[in-house]
Amino acid sequence: MNIKIILSIIIIVNNNMYYTTRGIYGVKMYTYINNNCSIIFEQKLNTLMSNEMIEEVKSFYTNLDENIKKNFKFQIYRNCKSIEDEGDCMIWFKISLNNFIREISAFEMKKV
Numbered sequence: 001m002n003i004k005i006i007l008s009i010i011i012i013v014n015n016n017m018y019y020t021t022r023g024i025y026g027v028k029m030y031t032y033i034n035n036n037c038s039i040i041f042e043q044k045l046n047t048l049m050s051n052e053m054i055e056e057v058k059s060f061y062t063n064l065d066e067n068i069k070k071n072f073k074f075q076i077y078r079n080c081k082s083i084e085d086e087g088d089c090m091i092w093f094k095i096s097l098n099n100f101i102r103e104i105s106a107f108e109m110k111k112v
Contacts (some may be wrong), residue, residue, distance in 0.1 A: 018080035018089060023048040024103065025090060026077030027057045034073055044077050058104055072098040085091075 026044035030037055041060055043053065061069070075092045080090065095103070 011030065016083070018082055018091075020078045020080050020091075020093070023052070023079060024076055025049065025079055026092075028075040028077070028092065030073050030075075031068070031071045032073055040064075040072070054104060072097065077104060 023045070027041070027047060027049070028039060028043040028044075030039045032038075041057070043049070045053075049057075061072075070077070074095050074097065076095055077090060077092050080089050080091055
């Protein structure tokens with residue numbers, strides 16, 4: 001028996017239930033200080049991000065000054081599937097630094 005464990009989040013949009021898929025369709029890094037939002041990096045696609053794109057995101061973050069990093073916020077763009085056959089939608093999800101690193105690491109594990 002082949003069993004897949006799929007981690008997803010159930011969300012409600014306009015009274016329709018959706019679940020998220022595991023793929024990364026975009027990444028946004030930004031700072032939010034004194035009610036000012038500054039987007040430092042944003043890449044959003046209609047297809048899954050490639051290994052090279054994930055490496056670009058990782059490299060961009062790794063090479064930033066530590067003082068800038070401490071105020072960073074992260075979002076991941078995900079495809080959401082309707083539970084009730086109402087179609088798909090794309091949504092930005094806020095994530096912590098630890099979850100951002102976990103997402104990138106999970107993506108790298110799939111490459112092997």
